[in-house]
Amino acid sequence: QVQLVQSGAEVKKPGASVNVSCKSSGYTFTGYYMHWVRQAPGQGLEWMGWINPNSGGTKYAQKFQGRVTMTRDTSISTMYMELSRLTSDDTAIYYCVRDLSDFWAFDYWGQGTLVTVSS
Amino acid sequence: QSALTQPASVSGSPGQSITISCTGTSSDIGGYNYVSWYQQHPGKAPKLMIFGVTNRPSGVSNRFSGSKSDNTASLTISRLQTEDEAHYYCSSYTSSGTLYLFGSGTKVTVL
Numbered sequence: 001q002v003q004l005v006q007s008g009a010e011v012k013k014p015g016a017s018v019n020v021s022c023k024s025s026g027y028t029f030t031g032y033y034m035h036w037v038r039q040a041p042g043q044g045l046e047w048m049g050w051i052n053p054n055s056g057g058t059k060y061a062q063k064f065q066g067r068v069t070m071t072r073d074t075s076i077s078t079m080y081m082e083l084s085r086l087t088s089d090d091t092a093i094y095y096c097v098r099d100l101s102d103f104w105a106f107d108y109w110g111q112g113t114l115v116t117v118s119s
Numbered sequence: 120q121s122a123l124t125q126p127a128s129v130s131g132s133p134g135q136s137i138t139i140s141c142t143g144t145s146s147d148i149g150g151y152n153y154v155s156w157y158q159q160h161p162g163k164a165p166k167l168m169i170f171g172v173t174n175r176p177s178g179v180s181n182r183f184s185g186s187k188s189d190n191t192a193s194l195t196i197s198r199l200q201t202e203d204e205a206h207y208y209c210s211s212y213t214s215s216g217t218l219y220l221f222g223s224g225t226k227v228t229v230l
Contacts, residue, residue: 044208044224047217061219103174105153105170107170
């Protein structure tokens with residue numbers, strides 16, 4: 001069965017960077033685009049960008065360009081999301097999600113990683 | 120570009136039908152058939168309920184259906200059940216720089 005398992009919760013100081021990992025299993029890792037979505041406490045969902053695990057190509061939402069980097073390691077079916085220059089507004093649950101090809105829809109979600117930014 | 124517009128809350132009694140609207144523009148909902156709907160229970164990750172405007176993933180109840188007219192998409196839940204109480208988010212691809220938008224979210228309450 002498809003599983004996306006993310007790394008554990010992080011606490012960071014303002015100005016620092018955070019790196020969240022997402023390990024995929026149960027399907028061909030390079031066969032599906034992957035995205036990152038975040039959700040601030042009590043708020044809605046926000047799309048951050050996608051990565052093509054096959055080529056490593058990426059596309060980021062304008063809001064995060066220059067601050068986010070998405071990478072992958074195909075040898076261990078894992079992708080990574082690094083967000084830099086953190087502020088308190090970046091406090092959120094970060095989800096990795098699999099793209100249901102051709103529909104811009106997310107059929108599998110990781111369990112989420114809480115990132116707290118606090119001085 | 121700001122989020123797609125959804126009503127903050129919708130309620131209904133068990134067995135009734137409810138409809139949640141999601142309003143965008145011709146650059147997103149009106150221009151593409153890439154509308155999806157997600158259900159989120161408290162403390163859980165969202166779950167895909169509808170994709171491509173009208174399609175249900177395997178395992179999703181046929182009580183859930185989606186549609187679109189012009190710049191507004193809708194999710195209808197028929198024969199409402201207590202387990203349907205959750206937040207619901209619409210989403211769409213957009214030709215704007217944002218590329219992908221979620222709705223503001225709707226809290227569904229089963230009375």
